[in-house]
Amino acid sequence: MPVHNADIAAIFEEIADLLEIQGANPFRVRAYRNAARTVGDYGRDLAGLIAKGQPLPKIPGIGDDLAGKIHEIAATGRCSFLERLHRELPAAVTELLKIPGLGPKRVKTLYEQLKVQTLPELQAAAQSGRIRELAGFGEKTEQHILAAIGAQASEARRFKRPVAAQYAEALAAWLAGVAGVERVEVAGSYRRRRETVGDIDILVAARSGSPVMQRFIGYDEVRDVLAHGETRASVMLKCGLQVDLRVVEAAAFGAALHYFTGSKAHNIAIRKRAQERGLKINEYGVFRGENRIAGETEDSVFAAVGLPWIPPELREDQGEIEWAMRAPLPKLVERAELKGDLHCHSRASDGHASIEAMALAAKARGLDYLAITDHSQRLKIAHGLDSGQLLRQMAEIDRLNEKLRGITLLKGVEVDILADGSLDLPDALLGQLDLVVGAVHSRFDLPPARQMKRLLTAMDHPHFTLLAHPATREIDRRPALELDWLKLIRHARQRGCFLELNAQPERLDLFDIHCRMAKEEGVLVAINSDAHKEADFDCLDYGIGQARRGWLEAKDVLNSRSLAQLRPLLRRTM
DNA sequence: GCCGTTTTCGGCCCGACTGTTTTCAGTCG
Numbered sequence: 001m002p003v004h005n006a007d008i009a010a011i012f013e014e015i016a017d018l019l020e021i022q023g024a025n026p027f028r029v030r031a032y033r034n035a036a037r038t039v040g041d042y043g044r045d046l047a048g049l050i051a052k053g054q055p056l057p058k059i060p061g062i063g064d065d066l067a068g069k070i071h072e073i074a075a076t077g078r079c080s081f082l083e084r085l086h087r088e089l090p091a092a093v094t095e096l097l098k099i100p101g102l103g104p105k106r107v108k109t110l111y112e113q114l115k116v117q118t119l120p121e122l123q124a125a126a127q128s129g130r131i132r133e134l135a136g137f138g139e140k141t142e143q144h145i146l147a148a149i150g151a152q153a154s155e156a157r158r159f160k161r162p163v164a165a166q167y168a169e170a171l172a173a174w175l176a177g178v179a180g181v182e183r184v185e186v187a188g189s190y191r192r193r194r195e196t197v198g199d200i201d202i203l204v205a206a207r208s209g210s211p212v213m214q215r216f217i218g219y220d221e222v223r224d225v226l227a228h229g230e231t232r233a234s235v236m237l238k239c240g241l242q243v244d245l246r247v248v249e250a251a252a253f254g255a256a257l258h259y260f261t262g263s264k265a266h267n268i269a270i271r272k273r274a275q276e277r278g279l280k281i282n283e284y285g286v287f288r289g290e291n292r293i294a295g296e297t298e299d300s301v302f303a304a305v306g307l308p309w310i311p312p313e314l315r316e317d318q319g320e321i322e323w324a325m326r327a328p329l330p331k332l333v334e335r336a337e338l339k340g341d342l343h344c345h346s347r348a349s350d351g352h353a354s355i356e357a358m359a360l361a362a363k364a365r366g367l368d369y370l371a372i373t374d375h376s377q378r379l380k381i382a383h384g385l386d387s388g389q390l391l392r393q394m395a396e397i398d399r400l401n402e403k404l405r406g407i408t409l410l411k412g413v414e415v416d417i418l419a420d421g422s423l424d425l426p427d428a429l430l431g432q433l434d435l436v437v438g439a440v441h442s443r444f445d446l447p448p449a450r451q452m453k454r455l456l457t458a459m460d461h462p463h464f465t466l467l468a469h470p471a472t473r474e475i476d477r478r479p480a481l482e483l484d485w486l487k488l489i490r491h492a493r494q495r496g497c498f499l500e501l502n503a504q505p506e507r508l509d510l511f512d513i514h515c516r517m518a519k520e521e522g523v524l525v526a527i528n529s530d531a532h533k534e535a536d537f538d539c540l541d542y543g544i545g546q547a548r549r550g551w552l553e554a555k556d557v558l559n560s561r562s563l564a565q566l567r568p569l570l571r572r573t574m
Numbered sequence: 575g576c577c578g579t580t581t582t583c584g585g586c587c588c589g590a591c592t593g594t595t596t597t598c599a600g601t602c603g
Binding site for chain 1: 575576577579585586587588589590591592593594595599600601602603
């Protein structure tokens, strides 16, 4: 049973929960939480490194003790320290922390006073009125607990970007129209362009006396008001999405925007930096003693701690601060820099538009070239093309290229990578195409070693160009393949092929950390729409967001090349 | 538990809102 970074992170997170309930030193608790996040986001498989006998890399926040625990978990899958904690406190109590309003102190009280360990026990205690009897608890708390247990199953989820955008943008536009409102910005993980968002954070600059707070909690889509004060409010929308609003004066907008954009880890790192310089940062500005020295713009906040403005997509405390101290930050790729799209479908397989219609739609969105990559024969459900059908399509593309102006079509295919790594169409045919996009659409359950072999074998094929949606994950539906990413990326470099970042918002595959790994290893990434209809080209924007989170610049992106620059790259020489 | 250009000990980010309290602890972001 392989140990993943996520498994190590989960153990550290559980240790942090249990220590917190025990009332341990809060900074010790934080050390475990930081370590959980650092390990969970770490780009390389730590247990894999250890298994190969390599030393653990020096990771900030991981000292001798935690490194020792990582070694133990990697070797045994267990952590004796966690097991010791379990002997003192049942594992189930950490579940109680998931109830909003219940933190470590209250969970400890519930366990010690009422012997409550599980959610059903908590519910029973609340229903029988025993919770309100406890010191520090009351009737309202008991009611909230009952309501939260009822809501928990249905609403503990994250929202994909298109859904979040729909609500966030509409609400932001509505707030912008309220009297006295000067600026509105959607902050939080949405602004950092994370692939999913747990809630929406909206920041408003308003003149004093603006009714914006009242208008917010009275918004049509609001189901519950969770909290509201003078400057801050939280609501639950009917769709189950939580929205937090913060209102500040214009002079503090930059500081507040930085604060509410996060991430939390980035903010902590920036504040520590401020502290080292004798400054204090809060959402109202940067202060030296009583004097506010910055805060109107984000630029001014960063400048106050000796840094350039850092793009929101990089604010994860994943080295962006250290990088900015010693070198210019990357100039992250923008949508306008994409010159073409190397993966889309037509009506010939499972698309909904003709090749010509797709070409015109791509041209209308500023693209200069478009590869038609319908599915191959094995994918029956998508009406995959056999050799004869693909040959006829190639002839059709030749005819269209004579007719079309301002866009060039490339002949391609999204060929199935079969379980043994072979490709689903004959070599002679693949060799006639401009590019071969290979993809896994079946046998996601192969053992990791065989899955890895499958992909490496496919890349060894002389005509293989580009690996589509490499992890094959679909958000909330299908987990990512367990791959040795560094090995895969280095193999791609060696074989002269490329990786796709599939821009469909339910895929967003490559992951951000693997984009960054590809960049570091010198493997170009193609940001592709995988469009099945004309409007899908707009998905490229989601791909750009993910690419930016992966530190990619235009030079790291295959389809930022002009067609003339691209053609030689597609021609395999090995 | 981590960490070091004021430190190997003594720090560790900061403020708003709620509910239970009569001045604040707990929770959250």
